[in-house]
Every structure is written in C-alpha cells, then in structure tokens.
Amino acid sequence: MQITSLKLISDKREKDFNKLGIYTVEDLVRHFPKDYLDLRNITPISQVYHNDVVLTCGEVLTVECNKYSRRPYVRARCRQGDCLFTAIWFNQVYVADKLRPGEFLFYGRVQNKFGLELTIVNPTFEPAEKKSRLQGIIPVYSLSGKLTQKLMRYELEQALEKLPLASCIPYDIQRRYELMKLKDAYRKVHFPETVEDYREGANRIALEEYFLLISAFKVTKGGSDDARLNTYSVTREELDSFISRFPFTLTPGQIGAVQDIWDNMKGPHRMNRLIQGDVGSGKTAVAMTAMYMAVKSGYQAAMLAPTEVLAQQNASVLRTYFPEYNVVCLTGSMTAKEKKFTKALIEGGMAHIVCGTHAILQEDVFFSNLSLVVCDEQQRFGVAQRASLANKGESCDVIVMSATPIPRTLSLIWYGDLDITTIKDKPKDRQEISTSIIPERKYTDMLRYVAEQAKKGCQTYFVCPKIEEDEEGTIMSVTELYEDLKTKMPDTRFALLHGKMKEKDKNAIMEDFKAKKYDCLVSTTVIEVGVDVPDATIMIIYNAERFGLSQLHQLRGRVGRSSRKSYCFLLMGVETEEARRRLTVLKTCSDGFRIAEEDLKIRGGGDFLGTRQSGRMLSEIKNLKFPVETIFTAKALVDEAFSSTQDLTQLKTLAAGKYESLKDIVLN
Ligand code: ADP
Numbered sequence: 288m289q290i291t292s293l294k295l296i297s298d299k300r301e302k303d304f305n306k307l308g309i310y311t312v313e314d315l316v317r318h319f320p321k322d323y324l325d326l327r328n329i330t331p332i333s334q335v336y337h338n339d340v341v342l343t344c345g346e347v348l349t350v351e352c353n354k355y356s357r358r359p360y361v362r363a364r365c366r367q368g369d370c371l372f373t374a375i376w377f378n379q380v381y382v383a384d385k386l387r388p389g390e391f392l393f394y395g396r397v398q399n400k401f402g403l404e405l406t407i408v409n410p411t412f413e414p415a416e417k418k419s420r421l422q423g424i425i426p427v428y429s430l431s432g433k434l435t436q437k438l439m440r441y442e443l444e445q446a447l448e449k450l451p452l453a454s455c456i457p458y459d460i461q462r463r464y465e466l467m468k469l470k471d472a473y474r475k476v477h478f479p480e481t482v483e484d485y486r487e488g489a490n491r492i493a494l495e496e497y498f499l500l501i502s503a504f505k506v507t508k509g510g511s512d513d514a515r516l517n518t519y520s521v522t523r524e525e526l527d528s529f530i531s532r533f534p535f536t537l538t539p540g541q542i543g544a545v546q547d548i549w550d551n552m553k554g555p556h557r558m559n560r561l562i563q564g565d566v567g568s569g570k571t572a573v574a575m576t577a578m579y580m581a582v583k584s585g586y587q588a589a590m591l592a593p594t595e596v597l598a599q600q601n602a603s604v605l606r607t608y609f610p611e612y613n614v615v616c617l618t619g620s621m622t623a624k625e626k627k628f629t630k631a632l633i634e635g636g637m638a639h640i641v642c643g644t645h646a647i648l649q650e651d652v653f654f655s656n657l658s659l660v661v662c663d664e665q666q667r668f669g670v671a672q673r674a675s676l677a678n679k680g681e682s683c684d685v686i687v688m689s690a691t692p693i694p695r696t697l698s699l700i701w702y703g704d705l706d707i708t709t710i711k712d713k714p715k716d717r718q719e720i721s722t723s724i725i726p727e728r729k730y731t732d733m734l735r736y737v738a739e740q741a742k743k744g745c746q747t748y749f750v751c752p753k754i755e756e757d758e759e760g761t762i763m764s765v766t767e768l769y770e771d772l773k774t775k776m777p778d779t780r781f782a783l784l785h786g787k788m789k790e791k792d793k794n795a796i797m798e799d800f801k802a803k804k805y806d807c808l809v810s811t812t813v814i815e816v817g818v819d820v821p822d823a824t825i826m827i828i829y830n831a832e833r834f835g836l837s838q839l840h841q842l843r844g845r846v847g848r849s850s851r852k853s854y855c856f857l858l859m860g861v862e863t864e865e866a867r868r869r870l871t872v873l874k875t876c877s878d879g880f881r882i883a884e885e886d887l888k889i890r891g892g893g894d895f896l897g898t899r900q901s902g903r904m905l906s907e908i909k910n911l912k913f914p915v916e917t918i919f920t921a922k923a924l925v926d927e928a929f930s931s932t933q934d935l936t937q938l939k940t941l942a943a944g945k946y947e948s949l950k951d952i953v954l955n
C-alpha cells in the first residue's frame with residue numbers, strides 16, 4: 288500500500304518519507320521511534336550535567352539563524368526561571384521557521400563545559416502549549432525534510448488503522464503462548480502509555496520478526512546433505528607433507544579443523560562448513576590444507592575476501608605455499624584487459640587457485656573445474672552470496688571462515704545451513720595485548736610513546752570511526768586526525784587510509800605500510816578485517832564507545848601478530864557509564880566468544896543482527912530494544928511449528944520470500 292494512500296501525504300511530502308526509506312504504509316509502521324520523551328519527567332536546567340540527555344522546557348527569547356557560515360546553524364536563547372541557556376541546531380536551518388518567542392520543550396544532549404554557556408545541541412522540540420494534549424510518553428522519530436513529529440504521529444495513527452498486521456505464527460501457537468496480537472504490539476510501540484507498554488510491544492514485534500527469519504533459514508536449509516560429486520584422490524601422506532611446508536606446527540585447534548575438513552572432503556556429503564576462530568587463530572593455514580586437497584586432485588580452488596587489500600594479501604600468501612601451482616587474483620580495480628586475460632586463464636584451467644573479491648561472483652567468470660570455495664571473513668558476505676558461490680562449480684565444497692565469534696546459540700540460527708568447526712586456541716608465542724582506556728590528560732603522553740616506539744621500528748594504527756563529521760561535529764574526521772597528528776609528531780611518518788579511496792590506492796598504502804615506509808597508519812575501519820602486519824604493535828581507537836565490542840576486539844587483533852608486546856589504547860569521545868562498562872569488558876577479556884556474549888548481554892538483541900555497512904537491516908527491528916531471550920523463544924516456536932502436523936504452506940511461502948530478501952545482508 289503506497290504511502291500516498293494516507294491523508295495529508297502530498298508528492299512533496301512523499302519524497303521526505305522516501306528519504307527515510309519509507310515508501311509504503313508497511314514501511315511506515317516499521318519506522319520505529321528512535322527515542323521516547325517522558326513528559327512526566329522534565330529536568331530543571333539548573334540540575335543538568337555535561338553530556339546528559341535531557342527533556343527540559345524553556346521560553347525562547349531570541350532566534351538567530353546563520354545560513355552562510357561553514358556549518359550553518361540556528362541558535363535560540365532561552366530562559367527557564369532564572370537560568371539562561373542556548374539551544375543550537377547545526378545544518379538544519381529550517382528549524383528557524385518553527386521557533387518563535389514562547390514556551391518550548393527541548394530534548395537533547397547538553398554541553399555544559401566550564402566557562403561556556405549551557406547548550407543543548409540539536410534537540411528535538413515541541414511548542415509547550417501542546418503539553419496539555421500530549422501526555423505520558425511520546426515517541427520521537429527520525430525525520431527528514433519538512434516532516435514533523437506531529438505529522439508522523441498523525442500518519443501512524445492512520446497506518447495502524449489501515450493495515451491488518453496479521454501474524455505469521457500459526458494460530459494455535461499464538462493461542463497456546465497467549466501472544467499479544469501483532470497489531471496491538473505495533474500500537475504499543477508507537478503510542479505507549481507506559482514504559483512497560485513499549486517493552487511488551489517491542490518484544491512481540493521482535494518475536495514475530497525472528498520467527499519469520501528463523502523459518503527462512505529452516506525452509507532453505509540443506510546443502511550439507513547433498514551427495515558428494517567431486518572426489519579427492521590426495522593421500523594423507525601428501526597432505527601431511529604439504530602441512531610440513533608451514534614454518535610452524537599446527538595448534539591442536541588447527542589440527543582438529545584439518546581433520547574435520549579431511550573427513551568431510553573424503554566423506555559421502557558435500558562440505559558446507561563454517562570455520563569459526565578468533566583473530567589470529569590461524570584459519571588461513573587450515574583453509575590452505577583444503578585447497579591443497581583440491582588442487583592436488585586436479586581441481587580448481589577459489590578464495591574470496593571482502594576487500595581487495597585482503598584478496599591481494601591472500602594471493603601473496605598462497606603463492607608462497609603453492610609454488611608449483613598458478614595462483615591468480617581477480618579484482619574489480621583491474622583494467623578490462625587484465626580481467627579478460629585472467630578470466631581466460633580461469634576458464635581454460637591454467638589458473639589453479641583464484642583469489643578475489645565479490646568480482647568472482649559475477650556471472651561471466653567461468654571456471655573449468657572448480658571444486659572448492661573458501662570465503663574468508665565471511666561475516667561481510669551475504670547469505671545468498673554463499674549460495675551463489677557454491678553454484679559456480681558443480682556441487683562445490685564450501686568453507687566459510689569467520690573471525691566474528693558469535694554466541695553458539697545465535698550461530699546455530701544464523702549458520703543454520705552449515706556445519707560448524709571452532710578453533711578455540713591460538714599459536715603459543717602470542718602475548719596478551721595490553722588494553723587500556725586512555726583519559727584525555729594522558730593523550731599527549733600516549734603520542735610521545737608512539738613516536739618513541741616508531742624509532743624502534745614498531746608501527747601504530749590510529750582508527751577513527753567515520754570519514755565525515757557527524758551532525759553534532761563530535762567525531763573527528765579521519766583526515767582531520769591525520770593532519771593533526773602530522774603537526775603534533777613531525778618526525779613520524781604517517782599514511783592515511785579510508786573507504787572512499789580508490790582500491791588501487793588503498794592497496795598501495797597497505798603494501799607501503801607493511802614494507803615499513805610509514806610508521807603510522809591513520810584509518811577508518813577498512814583495516815578491520817584480516818590485514819596482517821606483524822610489526823604493528825600499537826592500536827589506538829578513537830571514539831571507541833561507538834563500536835561494538837566484537838568489532839573492537841577484531842580491530843585489536845590487528846596487533847599482537849608477532850612475539851613483541853602489543854598495546855591497544857581506547858579513547859572515549861563521549862564518556863558514559865555504559866560505555867565505560869562495555870570497554871572494561873575488553874580490557875579484562877581476550878576471548879572473542881566471551882566478548883560476543885557480553886556484548887550481546889549489554890546491547891540486547893536489538894541491533895545484533897543488523898547490518899553495519901549496507902544500512903539495511905537484516906530484520907526490520909531497528910531501534911527496538913528487547914532481551915536476547917526473545918530470539919531463543921522465537922527459535923523454540925519455529926521448532927514447534929515445524930514439528931507439528933499442521934499445514935505450513937503459507938508460512939513456508941513467506942519464509943522463502945524472506946530468504947530472498949536476505950541477499951546482500953551481512954552479519955554485524
Ligand atoms: P586468522 O585466523 O586471523 O585469519 P591467520 O591465518 O591470518 O589468522 O594467521 C595469523 C598469523 O599466524 C599468520 O602470520 C600465520 O602465518 C601465523 N600462524 C598460523 N598458524 C600458526 C601456528 N600454528 N603457529 C604459529 N604461527 C601461526
């Protein structure tokens with residue numbers, strides 16, 4: 288149902304809705320509030336602290352609008368009793384039209400620094416005279432263009448009237464578990480009367496969402512039950528002699544993984560296996576044994592990486608260990624001519640091992656006899672992508688490798704279609720990475736330390752979450768940081784790396800950093816996955832509170848790759864209790880699986896299965912906070928539904944559709 292079928296939505300307004308990703312009425316009801324205002328709880332301005340997020344009220348005295356500064360702003364001077372304060376909006380000059388002298392409610396983050404005027408930055412606001420009409424808890428939505436909170440609420444009222452919002456959970460299960468009606472749940476989330484209302488509603492919607500999602504994995508499961516088509520003639524002696532090419536002995540975990548692969552590739556069923564192991568646990572070596580089994584038996588093997596930097600790195604490692612085979616690398620940044628040549632080698636069977644990025648998935652790459660596909664750092668690959676990969680060869684064996692440990696219960700859902708091997712240990716010569724949270728006053732000392740270490744040949748990563756400033760201007764851009772560090776540390780050699788750079792340039796910089804042409808690499812999270820620079824011993828992360836714990840753990844894993852002592856320094860942009868608590872987990876724990884469990888506990892289930900990069904959500908439950916148990920309840924209900932004898936045709940159709948829509952979706 289098109290959004291324009293609602294009252295008061297003109298073509299122009301429709302565009303504003305579209306900008307929020309809302310095209311249909313169904314999209315609209317899934318536009319969940321990003322926050323709630325508790326109108327029973329107005330904070331006196333004399334009692335607020337720096338960084339508090341508060342709801343307060345005040346009389347607007349003057350409004351000043353500056354459209355032409357580098358960052359256009361609107362500033363309102365306000366008064367509450369004897370206290371004066373300022374409300375300021377950056378890059379939203381249109382708010383000036385909505386402000387006039389009189390009482391307003393403001394909701395936002397407070398800046399209250401010594402010597403500066405107390406300021407609320409980018410607050411949401413409402414004229415206070417409406418207070419009498421608005422009571423209890425009101426939702427706050429993300430807006431765009433000329434949309435207002437009021438209009439959003441009005442349209443949502445209508446949308447909830449119009450849509451049937453039927454549940455896909457079989458009726459008798461709904462009844463047995465006394466589940467709330469889905470429609471009521473939506474109502475409670477958009478128009479809660481109490482905090483409890485909102486929680487119940489959010490839980491019920493999450494349950495519905497996960498029920499469908501898990502059903503989707505369930506109906507499309509399969510693969511590992513397929514009969515094996517490709518058979519491998521390689522002997523155990525040959526494999527062992529290949530393993531002796533490594534300059535190290537395998538860890539028990541690696542040996543176990545190699546055994547799983549051997550059994551599987553020699554067994555009656557096609558391999559469809561996840562190899563899960565913490566950063567640095569040596570998954571590449573394990574994958575190479577499988578690749579050896581393939582090429583030694585006369586097949587081709589492919590290894591996929593999420594970025595070109597990694598694809599190149601893989602190719603160079605593979606060339607070392609497979610000198611008697613032809614290893615090629617096929618990436619998006621190659622010239623048309625190079626690509627054509629490489630594709631011809633692959634199609635003709637002259638290339639035995641193919642490294643690359645998603646480019647390999649493109650239709651016009653043909654293999655002559657591909658039998659094994661390895662996906663490195665799988666979490667960046669979508670569900671459907673792993674299927675399309677297996678289809679490249681005739682009933683290929685597939686290994687996916689992930690360094691994002693996720694709690695076992697969740698992996699059983701997410702990787703429902705795979706067999707799982709876990710590598711629990713790490714090579715012995717690794718030292719613990721010493722992790723600390725660095726307060727602002729120690730910042731200069733830290734930089735001095737980095738400069739000293741650079742002289743000793745130890746390299747440092749500086750990681751910053753974003754390229755541009757965010758609207759509050761609180762996050763330093765990676766370019767700014769780079770410039771700033773260069774002036775502060777003139778004798779140290781810096782390189783800059785971010786996601787908006789050309790692949791070729793990124794690769795060149797990574798290579799130069801590895802070759803020690805630079806001491807420090809200032810970068811966004813593009814370095815997060817897999818990159819191996821043994822002499823890097825210091826990892827500095829800015830605005831660490833913005834990252835998930837598992838992601839921080841991954842970043843930290845970029846150092847500590849040699850026997851030298853390594854350090855991870857975490858800097859907080861905004862200090863909150865919760866941020867400190869989360870980061871402390873990282874300080875005291877180096878086990879990726881435990882970190883994932885803790886992260887899940889602290890963050891709740893809400894954004895766990897969301898996506899980071901594509902902006903699309905695996906589930907439509909963005910902004911909803913609900914306990915993790917909801918996911919497990921959903922799993923239990925799915926198992927129950929599928930083990931009963933009733934007709935599930937409708938559910939299965941819905942679930943299959945859901946699976947389709949999971950294309951491009953990746954795990955956060
Ligand atoms: P990850 O599991 O994070 O992908 P890698 O496969 O990149 O880890 O391995 C990290 C580093 O450890 C590589 O330089 C690799 O050569 C080395 N390595 C792998 N296995 C062992 C081992 N058993 N003993 C010592 N070093 C190892």
Ligand code: MG
Nearest residue numbers: 570571663817
């Ligand atoms: Mg790796």
